[in-house]
Amino acid sequence: MIVGWSYYAYVIQLCIGSITDIGEKVVCVVAYHLFFIMFAWAYWKTIFTMPMNPSKEFHLSYTDREILEREERGETQQEVLRRIAKDLPIYTRTLSGAIRYCDRCQLVKPDRCHHCSVCDKCILKMDHHCPWVNNCVGFSNYKFFLLFLAYSLLYCLFIAATDLQYFIKFWTNGLPDTQAKFHIMFLFFSAAMFSISLASLFGYHCWLVSKNRSTLEAFRAPAFRHGADKNGFSLGFGKNLRQVFGDEKKYWLLPVFSSLGDGCSFPTCLVNQDPEQPSTPAGLNTTVKSVGDASPFPAKPLRESQSRLLINGQSWTESDGGHEEDKHGTSNPAMVIENET
Incomplete structure (x- = not known):
């Protein structure tokens, strides 16, 4: 539900409804979908790959x-x-x-x-x-779990970075007070908070991989x-x-x-x-x-x-x-x- 809402908030409310520059709009939409596809793919594989049991x-x-x-x-x-x-x-x-x-x-x-x-x-x-x-x-899905953490972190960082300037504009009344204001502001807070938690978890598992534990x-x-x-x-x-x-x-x-x-x-x-x-x-x-x-x-x-x-x-x-x-x-x-x- 969170991912579905983030797609609506970023693509519809931010890219299509708030960004006026055509070039910036195209770049954001294309880059967003690349991160979204890799994140969703890794997430799906982590969920639906059955754990291996002893033979x-x-x-x-x-x-x-x-x-x-x-x-x-x-x-x-x-x-x-x-x-x-x-x-x-x-x-x-x-x-x-x-x-x-x-x-x-x-x-x-x-x-x-x-x-x-x-x-x-x-x-x-x-x-x-x-x-x-x-x-x-x-063993069967640990690689998928690591990629899920990596791509979800990149997904959140990308959203937070590209949403920041419009978050500031809405906060300072630099843009009209429309329905998009709530989505853009809440989208930035959500992406930033998830980025912090995901960064710590991903860093911990990178350390585990480096030690083979x-x-x-x-x-x-x-x-x-x-x-x-x-x-x-x-x-x-x-x-x-x-x-x-x-x-x-x-x-x-x-x-x-x-x-x-x-x-x-x-x-x-x-x-x-x-x-x-x-x-x-x-x-x-x-x-x-x-x-x-x-x-x-x-x-x-x-x-x-x-x-x-x-x-x-x-x-x-x-x-x-x-x-x-x-x-x-x-x-x-x-x-x-x-x-x-």
Whole structure:
């Protein structure tokens, strides 16, 4: 409703009804529609892009669920989970060093995956649940969310800058007191206030991207076997940026998906290999089979010399086209999911 009113106030009341110079009118209308289209496109993609959920390889089989439910002691349950997760690309732990498991989803959580109590499901690389878009912001739409913030900020700044002189004229009675006066004055106040709030939020998320952190990880650092490490996923500014926006710069400013990876595993800057995970010799691309399934996972290296984003020539092995549905995850509405603490 606010965006619809701003379109009416700017195009009809300001550009067509108040601006007298034809050249200025054309420039303002054309530039406004460019900002409006990019803003609306990014906003739409953020709202209607479904968050990705962990694929079926991370869900426990019926037999494993029965075994886990029969075990009462925490340590015995962890032994079961370690056996299940030993071939999965999982390196983060709870703060106590346990396998991250969602007892309501009944799945082993991939790295950077968290449960959203609003969406009632586990979200890959969850950042936060945003009421402004009524959607969870995660791996599948984080780029769209950033572009939404950027284009909405530019949209508001453009309106405030071009509306300012007419706001001053109406305020000082430099123009006739017409119906446009209310729209132009309120339009400037709205654009200016939204610009301030959007600038702070966009700046914060730019900082998060530069550090390769999510909002949740900024408040609680991810824990590995050696302990919590807030910079565990940071690969340097350039590589952190490409992890969100992709390698092809021509897609950076467009609300099209270009983020790197599958959302289930991420390269890290850690030096020490996790002793519970299979080691990968440098320079080799190997795949690890998940328990009970033939879908391959990339064996995630931890040393710099083995990271896909740290060495341009190194690449992970990905699933073939037949497993495309698995890579995007599955969502089972019948499952009940735990709350994050």
